[in-house]
Amino acid sequence: QKEVEQNSGPLSVPEGAIASLNCTYSDRVSQSFFWYRQYSGKSPELIMSIYSNGDKEDGRFTAQLNKASQYVSLLIRDSQPSDSATYLCAGNNFNKFYFGSGTKLNVKP
Amino acid sequence: DGGITQSPKYLFRKEGQNVTLSCEQNLNHDAMYWYRQDPGQGLRLIYYSQIVNDFQKGDIAEGYSVSREKKESFPLTVTSAQKNPTAFYLCASSNPAGAVFNEQFFGPGTRLTVL
Numbered sequence: 001q002k003e004v005e006q007n008s009g010p011l012s013v014p015e016g017a018i019a020s021l022n023c024t025y026s027d028r029v030s031q032s033f034f035w036y037r038q039y040s041g042k043s044p045e046l047i048m049s050i051y052s053n054g055d056k057e058d059g060r061f062t063a064q065l066n067k068a069s070q071y072v073s074l075l076i077r078d079s080q081p082s083d084s085a086t087y088l089c090a091g092n093n094f095n096k097f098y099f100g101s102g103t104k105l106n107v108k109p
Numbered sequence: 110d111g112g113i114t115q116s117p118k119y120l121f122r123k124e125g126q127n128v129t130l131s132c133e134q135n136l137n138h139d140a141m142y143w144y145r146q147d148p149g150q151g152l153r154l155i156y157y158s159q160i161v162n163d164f165q166k167g168d169i170a171e172g173y174s175v176s177r178e179k180k181e182s183f184p185l186t187v188t189s190a191q192k193n194p195t196a197f198y199l200c201a202s203s204n205p206a207g208a209v210f211n212e213q214f215f216g217p218g219t220r221l222t223v224l
Contacts, residue, residue: 034212041201043215044152045113088151090213095140095159095203101151 004030005042006089006100008083014108019076021103023089026070029098035074036088038102044088048074112136113216120221122187122194130185130219132200141183142201142213145169152199158183181208187221195223 003026013019024031032051036044048063050056050072056063062075072091076083086102113134122128134141134170140159144152154167158177172191177183183202198221203213 032211036215042219046212046214049212092211092213095157095211097142097154097201097203101150 001026002100004089004100006059006087006090006103008101008103010106011102012106012108013079015079015081017079017107019079019083019105019107020087021074021076021087021089021105023074023100024070025072025089025091025098026091029039029091030093032071032092034092034097034109035061035063035072036090037083038086038088040085075103079109081107082106083107113200113202113214115198115216115219117219118217120219122221122223124223125189126208127186127188128221130187130198130200130217130221132183132185132199133181134202134216135181136202136214137180137203138204138214139180139205141177142203143167143173143183143185144199144201146197146199155185155198193223194221196221210216 009015035048037047045094049084050063050065052068060077064073084107086104089100116131142157143155153169156175157172158164161180164175164177174186199218200216201213204211
């Protein structure tokens with residue numbers, strides 16, 4: 001089992017809808033969790049960090065962490081075409097970071 | 110303006126040639142990392158360093174070498190032993206594990222192509 005797993009997608013949503021991205025992780029990943037956005041040909045950009053169970057909101061983004069189920073999600077409200085990108089889920093254990101292979105999101109105008 | 114810089118942006122390597130990718134950060138981070146990303150794939154860890162003069166192999170270290178002589182710098186050499194080096198190389202840095210927020214940030218990347 002990979003340490004962090006994501007559905008590769010693509011996930012297609014209409015403009016203005018809520019996009020829901022999901023990620024599961026193994027016991028090797030225990031500390032903190034992160035969501036990165038990566039546009040084609042560019043490097044990953046950190047958009048959300050979450051360290052404890054529950055929800056964390058930042059603008060149109062909400063990260064959710066459930067440590068009992070080993071599950072992390074990212075909700076993007078009012079999706080815009082500019083949100084179209086690959087979203088990478090990551091977790092860490094001390095100084096080692098583990099990345100999922102990414103979910104491609106397409107937001108259709 | 111704090112951040113991570115990588116150079117060059119594009120690099121072309123001939124067969125049998127060693128090339129070095131530069132990575133510099135002014136975020137005062139202790140830990141630095143090198144990842145490789147192939148088209149449509151996730152990130153694979155090559156090497157990482159938690160402190161100056163110390164580094165550890167990642168999942169795909171064969172054919173690569175690194176040094177960490179300064180806190181700010183973590184250059185990666187792609188040697189001729191790496192048979193399929195064409196990829197997007199990403200350098201990253203983070204605070205040490207004991208920090209309250211140990212987020213990892215990425216540089217803009219170097220795209221390496223073998224001619």
